[in-house]
Every structure is written in C-alpha cells, then in structure tokens.
Amino acid sequence: MPALQPSAFRAAIAAAILVLAGTAARAGDVEPGLRLGPHEGERVVALTFDACSGATDRRILDTLVAERMPATIFVTGRWLARNAEALAILEAHPDLFQIENHGARHIPAVTDAPDVYGLPTAGTLPAVMAEVEGGAAAIRATTGREPHWFRGATARYSRDAVAAIEKRGYRIAGYSLNADKGASLPAATVEKRLAAAHDGDVVIAHINQPHRASGEGIAAGLLALKRAGFAFVRLDDVATEARGEAVVASAAPAHRASKAPPPVAAVPAALPPGE
Numbered sequence: 468m469p470a471l472q473p474s475a476f477r478a479a480i481a482a483a484i485l486v487l488a489g490t491a492a493r494a495g496d497v498e499p500g501l502r503l504g505p506h507e508g509e510r511v512v513a514l515t516f517d518a519c520s521g522a523t524d525r526r527i528l529d530t531l532v533a534e535r536m537p538a539t540i541f542v543t544g545r546w547l548a549r550n551a552e553a554l555a556i557l558e559a560h561p562d563l564f565q566i567e568n569h570g571a572r573h574i575p576a577v578t579d580a581p582d583v584y585g586l587p588t589a590g591t592l593p594a595v596m597a598e599v600e601g602g603a604a605a606i607r608a609t610t611g612r613e614p615h616w617f618r619g620a621t622a623r624y625s626r627d628a629v630a631a632i633e634k635r636g637y638r639i640a641g642y643s644l645n646a647d648k649g650a651s652l653p654a655a656t657v658e659k660r661l662a663a664a665h666d667g668d669v670v671i672a673h674i675n676q677p678h679r680a681s682g683e684g685i686a687a688g689l690l691a692l693k694r695a696g697f698a699f700v701r702l703d704d705v706a707t708e709a710r711g712e713a714v715v716a717s718a719a720p721a722h723r724a725s726k727a728p729p730p731v732a733a734v735p736a737a738l739p740p741g742e
C-alpha cells in the first residue's frame with residue numbers, strides 16, 4: 468500500500484476528526500436552560516406553556532385571564548388548526564399573552580437520533596428548519612405576527628439544530644422549572660412544584676391536556692404563587708439569560724442540572740404528536 472502524501476494524510480486525519488466529532492455530538496444533545504436576568508424589586512416568574520397538539524386546558528387559560536397573569540404560549544401549527552376558540556381568547560388579551568413558535572407538527576429539532584421519548588425526530592437540518600418555518604407560517608397566518616422565540620418538541624435539541632435555529636434569528640426558549648413533566652404528574656405534585664418557584668424562574672408547563680390531572684395542579688399553583696406575592700412576566704417583558712444547559716444523551720431520559728428530583732420515568736417535557 469503506497470504511503471499517503473502529506474496533504475492526503477492531513478485530509479485523512481481531518482476526516483477522522485470529523486467522524487469523531489460526529490460521534491461526540493450524538494452523545495451531546497442539549498436541553499437549554501433559561502432564567503430571567505437580574506432585576507430589582509418584587510419576585511418575578513415567567514410562565515411559559517406549550518400547546519403541543521390536541522385541545523386547550525381551560526382550567527389554566529381561564530385562571531390566567533381571570534387573575535390577569537401574563538404568559539408566553541408556545542403553539543404548533545397543528546394546535547392552531549384545532550383550537551380557534553382558544554386562539555381567539557389569546558388574541559383578545561394581547562396585554563397578557565405572547566404567542567411563540569413550538570413548530571409545525573411537533574417534531575423534535577434533533578438530527579442525530581431517530582427518536583426522543585418515542586417521538587420521531589426531524590433527522591436532518593432541512594427538516595428541522597421546515598418544522599421551524601412551518602410553525603412560524605401558521606402563527607403568521609392566524610395572528611399576523613412574526614414569532615421570534617422557538618421551543619422544539621421535547622425541548623431537546625442537537626447542537627447543529629440550535630445553531631441553525633439561532634442563525635435564523637430565533638432565541639431558543641429553555642426553562643429552569645419543569646412544573647408538570649409533560650402534563651404527566653398528579654395535581655398535588657404539580658401544585659407543589661410550581662408553588663416552589665424561585666425568583667427569576669422560567670416555568671414550563673402544558674396547556675393542551677384538559678383531561679389530565681396536571682392542569683388542576685397548575686391552576687392551584689398559579690394562585691399560590693400570586694398569594695405569595697410573585698409577579699408574572701412574558702419572555703419579551705424582561706431580560707433573560709441562557710443558563711444551565713443540560714447535556715443529555717440522545718434518546719435517553721432528561722438529566723436536569725437543577726435541584727429538581729430526577730424523573731421517575733422517561734417522561735417528555737413535551738407530548739407526542741396526536742396528543
């Protein structure tokens with residue numbers, strides 16, 4: 468076998484490094500953290516709710532409206548197509564609700580694993596961006612507004628997807644407190660988790676599961692936070708800072724770097740399509 472020329476040798480080394488880098492990336496998908504920036508005065512929490520697919524949890528939405536609690540709602544194109552009445556309520560309260568992009572069809576923005584929690588992933592960067600652009604198009608068509616925050620299904624991303632989405636001009640909507648673990652937790656547990664929020668937390672919960680117990684706990688937890696003196700803001704109302712990125716192995720349960728207890732089962736932050 469002939470010896471490689473120096474240039475060919477360097478190319479072979481470069482190719483080997485690329486392969487290794489690809490291997491490393493597969494074990495390094497991320498769940499980005501997000502917290503509010505430093506502020507003075509009252510304790511503040513940003514409420515964010517995912518509307519993945521399915522219906523609308525009026526226990527939560529009606530509480531937000533009745534108590535005048537601002538929130539950021541991440542909607543999919545799929546949810547928008549089925550929830551005209553809820554969208555009308557969101558749009559009737561522009562002082563309360565900021566509508567942002569949760570994708571077109573609730574497909575995880577992951578390119579290096581076939582699925583996350585059983586949800587088939589986008590698989591390629593073009594498919595990731597089709598999900599992003601499709602979600603934006605649905606929001607434009609129904610609200611006339613251009614979203615600028617993105618949260619992918621399951622809130623987990625491959626690093627190349629994060630780079631591509633940010634290059635498109637989006638900020639990635641991480642979180643610091645997972646209140647309902649994909650609307651999977653009992654009401655009392657959800658209430659306790661939400662009521663334990665700290666100043667500056669960005670809370671993630673779900674507003675599309677009216678038939679699960681979690682929503683009852685969200686409504687109760689919101690009232691508890693209000694009683695405790697918290698104020699509520701949307702992501703555009705205050706400075707935010709990415710913090711506490713959790714590196715996770717592909718297609719494995721989330722490992723949160725926070726003080727929150729580990730999940731008892733592989734429960735997605737978001738919900739499978741069709742739910």
Ligand SMILES: [Zn+2]
Pocket residue numbers: 517518519569573619620621736737738
């Ligand atoms: Zn979701």
